[in-house]
Amino acid sequence: xxxxxxxxxxxxxxxxxxxxxxxxxxxxxxxxxxxxxxxxxxxxxxxxxxxxxxxxxxxxxxxxxxxxxxxxxxxxxxxxxxxxxxxxxxxxxxxxxxxxxxxxxxxxxxxxxxxxxxxxxxxxxxxxxxxxxxxxxxxxxxxxxxxxxxxxxxxxxxxxxxxxxxxxxxxxxxxxxxxxxxxxxxxxxxxxxxxxxxxxxxxxxxxxxxxxxxxxxxxxxxxxxxxxxxxxxxxxxxxxxxxxxxxxxxxxxxxxxxxxxxxxxxxxxxxxxxxxxxxxxxxxxxxxxxxxxxxxxxxxxxxxxxxxxxxxxxxxxxxxxxxxxxxxxxxxxxxxxxxxxxxxxxxxxxxxxxxxxxxxxxxxxxxxxxxxxxxxxxxxxxxxxxxxxxxxxxxxxxxxxxxxxxxxxxxxxxxxxxxxxxxxxxxxxxxxxxxxxxxxxxxxxxxxxxxxxxxx
Amino acid sequence: xxxxxxxxxxxxxxxxxxxxxxxxxxxxxxxxxxxxxxxxxxxxxxxxxxxxxxxxxxxxxxxxxxxxxxxxxxxxxxxxxxxxxxxxxxxxxxxxxxxxxxxxxxxxxxxxxxxxxxxxxxxxxxxxxxxxxxxxxxxxxxxxxxxxxxxxxxxxxxxxxxxxxxxxxxxxxxxxxxxxxxxxxxxxxxxxxxxxxxxxxxxxxxxxxxxxxxxxxxxxxxxxxxxxxxxxxxxxxxxxxxxx
Numbered sequence: 028x029x030x031x032x033x034x035x036x037x038x039x040x041x042x043x044x045x046x047x048x049x050x051x052x053x054x055x056x057x058x059x060x061x062x063x064x065x066x067x068x069x070x071x072x073x074x075x076x077x078x079x080x081x082x083x084x085x086x087x088x089x090x091x092x093x094x095x096x097x098x099x100x101x102x103x104x105x106x107x108x109x110x111x112x113x114x115x116x117x118x119x120x121x122x123x124x125x126x127x128x129x130x131x132x133x134x135x136x137x138x139x140x141x142x143x144x145x146x147x148x149x150x151x152x153x154x155x156x157x158x159x160x161x162x163x164x165x166x167x168x169x170x171x172x173x174x175x176x177x178x179x180x181x182x183x184x185x186x187x188x189x190x191x192x193x194x195x196x197x198x199x200x201x202x203x204x205x206x207x208x209x210x211x212x213x214x215x216x217x218x219x220x221x222x223x224x225x226x227x228x229x230x231x232x233x234x235x236x237x238x239x240x241x242x243x244x245x246x247x248x249x250x251x252x253x254x255x256x257x258x259x260x261x262x263x264x265x266x267x268x269x270x271x272x273x274x275x276x277x278x279x280x281x282x283x284x285x286x287x288x289x290x291x292x293x294x295x296x297x298x299x300x301x302x303x304x305x306x307x308x309x310x311x312x313x314x315x316x317x318x319x320x321x322x323x324x325x326x327x328x329x330x331x332x333x334x335x336x337x338x339x340x341x342x343x344x345x346x347x348x349x350x351x352x353x354x355x356x357x358x359x360x361x362x363x364x365x366x367x368x369x370x371x372x373x374x375x376x377x378x379x380x381x382x383x384x385x386x387x388x389x390x391x392x393x394x395x396x397x398x399x400x401x402x403x404x405x406x407x408x409x410x411x412x413x414x415x416x417x418x419x420x421x422x423x424x425x426x427x428x429x430x431x432x433x434x435x436x437x438x439x440x441x442x443x444x445x446x447x448x449x450x451x452x453x454x455x456x457x458x459x460x461x462x463x464x465x466x467x468x469x470x471x472x473x474x475x476x477x478x479x480x481x482x483x
Numbered sequence: 484x485x486x487x488x489x490x491x492x493x494x495x496x497x498x499x500x501x502x503x504x505x506x507x508x509x510x511x512x513x514x515x516x517x518x519x520x521x522x523x524x525x526x527x528x529x530x531x532x533x534x535x536x537x538x539x540x541x542x543x544x545x546x547x548x549x550x551x552x553x554x555x556x557x558x559x560x561x562x563x564x565x566x567x568x569x570x571x572x573x574x575x576x577x578x579x580x581x582x583x584x585x586x587x588x589x590x591x592x593x594x595x596x597x598x599x600x601x602x603x604x605x606x607x608x609x610x611x612x613x614x615x616x617x618x619x620x621x622x623x624x625x626x627x628x629x630x631x632x633x634x635x636x637x638x639x640x641x642x643x644x645x646x647x648x649x650x651x652x653x654x655x656x657x658x659x660x661x662x663x664x665x666x667x668x669x670x671x672x673x674x675x676x677x678x679x680x681x682x683x684x685x686x687x688x689x690x691x692x693x694x695x696x697x698x699x700x701x702x703x704x705x706x707x708x709x710x711x712x713x714x715x716x717x718x719x720x721x722x723x724x725x726x727x
Contacts, residue, residue: 035673036574043673062672064493066518105526119522130530 037061037096038071047097048295050347051086052354052415053443054476056093064102069178069208078475079204081121081148083295085155086357087443088476089203095474098208100150106130107211114216115173120150120209127214128334136216137333139165139249144340146292150209155440156201156401158408160250160272160336163241163392167403169200171215179207180472188213198463201401203439205464205473205483224249224336225275227328230319233265234371234390238364238407241392244271250336251392256319257378257385257411258312264375265388268322272336293344304351304414311384346386350414355386358426359402359410359438361393366433367407373429374411383422387412399460400450402438410441439477447481457481484614484694485509485534487552487562489542489599490569492519494668495618498683499568500527502691509534511559513552515541534559542569543587545595549602562603564614564694567596571633572670578631585632592636597643604647607656614694615651617644619662621702624711625722641700648699659693660700661686664707 035042043060060080061068080090080097091097100121108117114136118127124138125145131137140159142152151157152168153175159165174188177199185207187196199206231237237253244251248271255267291297306314335342347355362370378385390409397404411426413419423442427449430437436453437445451457461483465471477483486503490496491512500510504527514520517539524535538555540548556562571591573584580588600615607613622630623637644660651658665671665680681704689703702708717725 041669041673060673062669064497064669065516066522067516103522105522106529107522107525109529 040068047091049086049088049443050084050295050298051356051443052299054088058091059096060099062099062102076472076474078473079208081151082146084147086441087439089440090475092474092476092479100148115213116216117211117213118149119211121148123148131216135219137219138171138214139217140168140171141337143338145338149212153200153209153212154202154204161245163245163394166395172200173213173215175209176211177207178210194463195467201399203477205478206467207473219333220274221276222333223275224272224331224333225328226270226272226331228268228270228322230268235368237269237390238367240269245392249273253390255388256315257388258315260379265371268319275330298347299352299354301348302352304353305349306384306386306414308382308384311386354415355412356415356419356423357410357412357441358423359408359441360430360435361404361406361408362433362435363406366435370429370433377425381418383413383418385411385413397455399456400439400454404436406435450481484563485560486564486566487511488566489513492523495666495683495686496568497523498687499566499690502687504531504533506691507533511536511555513538513540542591542595545590545598548595549598552599563612565600565603566616568618572630576630576632580632588632589636592633593639596640608654611655613656615647615658616690617660619660621662621664621707621711624714657695657697659698662702664704
């Protein structure tokens with residue numbers, strides 16, 4: 028009955044021994060999980076290797092490792108302070124983007140930079156330095172972090188920002204949880220000009236033309252991305268459309284936002300609940316033929332709510348389940364402008380020889396400097412999804428070689444098998460990341476499958 | 484309503500303070516750790532715009548606990564709701580606890596609650612309005628070989644709340660006692676249980692919905708009433724063989 032002793036206790040905290048999986052289904056291991064809900068946990072438990080865990084939705088295994096200990100932050104999910112003049116909100120690291128959005132929206136504010144799923148935690152966004160809907164204009168998550176409080180057993184609680192401990196701040200934002208627990212974050216919110224978003228869609232003939240179009244749109248659109256059909260062969264390969272969204276006057280908003288609380292939460296476990304994959308070459312081709320028609324049927328201009336525009340995955344959760352228990356791959360990479368055409372053509376030629384069901388090909392324009400292991404830089408960020416199957420390994424190795432040859436970088440957080448050799452060859456500051464991390468934490472207390480695999 | 488919530492920063496207590504704040508109630512939150520209290524109070528003030536004050540105190544020290552609450556209540560204002568989602572258990576509570584530890588468990592689960600109610604009850608009865616809400620545990624339905632002192636304290640608490648209801652029967656002060664089954668808290672985390680634990684927010688929503696109603700004792704989730712009846716009805720010859 029409820030207050031009985033738990034068989035596994037770590038100190039006074041119950042530890043769940045369980046199977047944990049990366050969201051893409053690529054890594055499944057046994058690990059220990061703690062879900063503390065009180066501040067004394069941080070000072071009670073100061074020994075042993077561990078890794079912080081947010082919502083557990085990373086495609087890569089950033090929040091666990093075989094036989095390791097993951098510390099879940101989701102009970103630390105409160106709003107701690109709000110500066111109504113500077114629009115800075117202080118939150119605990121385990122708060123979800125959706126909960127924070129509900130709070131900010133009631134004050135006509137929002138975070139410009141957030142990934143498309145509202146149940147991801149703020150701590151997770153900082154640790155992966157997530158990007159939003161217009162990286163070229165707004166930057167990555169670090170751009171809106173005014174400061175944070177980190178806890179490390181050897182250093183205690185440390186307040187960081189761009190001026191105080193700048194190296195540690197930049198190492199933590201995009202540090203994959205390896206510098207410690209993100210206890211609190213102070214985030215800069217932006218004014219919401221209106222509650223409705225006007226989305227315009229225009230067709231493009233290929234990936235290169237979408238990059239050129241997005242470059243023109245990026246300066247004044249709030250959200251910009253492209254969609255491409257990589258199942259077509261020959262000249263139509265890569266055809267698609269560019270979506271640009273802007274805040275519109277508050278009139279005629281269609282319906283209410285699809286609130287996250289009415290949608291069952293997506294997790295790595297329930298994503299793989301359907302045993303058989305339903306996405307294959309044939310179904311993917313059919314879906315890719317239907318999707319642009321559906322977009323055109325909606326018209327070149329449509330209205331949506333800010334919440335639905337920020338968190339489109341809420342209404343598309345089934346997509347991930349269609350991959351079945353085996354899961355999927357996402358290969359997301361920033362391709363320098365000069366290599367976009369070659370990248371797309373090389374993929375087209377590969378797929379002509381060895382067909383693979385590319386279920387999603389979507390682009391965003393990126394700008395900025397590469398630094399440490401943050402996924403940032405100049406070029407087109409192209410994400411490819413495809414089912415996890417026997418032939419996908421060869422394709423991934425092909426993509427690895429291609430991106431290194433073109434001078435691009437693959438996303439670390441989106442690929443649960445990315446080898447360290449590829450990271451070392453593509454991220455010029457990978458070694459500097461290691462050196463800074465080891466200098467801050469010589470005992471390397473924070474470890475995950477990701478950090479082991481990348482030799483961090 | 485101005486409400487006192489004892490054990491306000493974790494599990495059902497945290498969810499209840501959130502539900503009461505959403506209901507528009509001013510809150511005096513009590514728990515052991517000031518850091519948890521400050522975080523919870525800030526959140527409730529910002530999100531729900533209600534008055535929230537805090538008291539950091541250890542329930543295993545009833546006199547000190549009560550003194551701090553009385554002191555805080557002076558500035559907080561007249562309290563109309565007393566909520567006790569507090570529970571303290573130990574893994575070594577197997578019938579051999581030293582007297583000091585046994586007393587601490589009794590104090591945290593029973594004596595402190597009685598001390599607080601005893602202080603505020605005259606004012607509630609005089610005002611002829613208010614809510615006193617206690618929380619028991621399914622673990623106390625029958626004595627077992629685990630949670631020996633805890634279950635005794637919770638069984639005592641059930642009796643105490645029945646007495647309170649009797650005392651307040653002629654008034655509009657509502658005395659409610661919830662016997663909680665499995666709830667998703669640190670006590671159930673990581674354990675294989677026969678039934679799915681309820682979410683603390685679900686429990687809290689029912690408690691707020693039932694305010695001002697003369698419901699006496701309730702099991703939550705409700706199906707635990709049937710389980711409790713079955714466990715109570717088990718003949719000793721069978722019950723003594725069970726290990727749970």
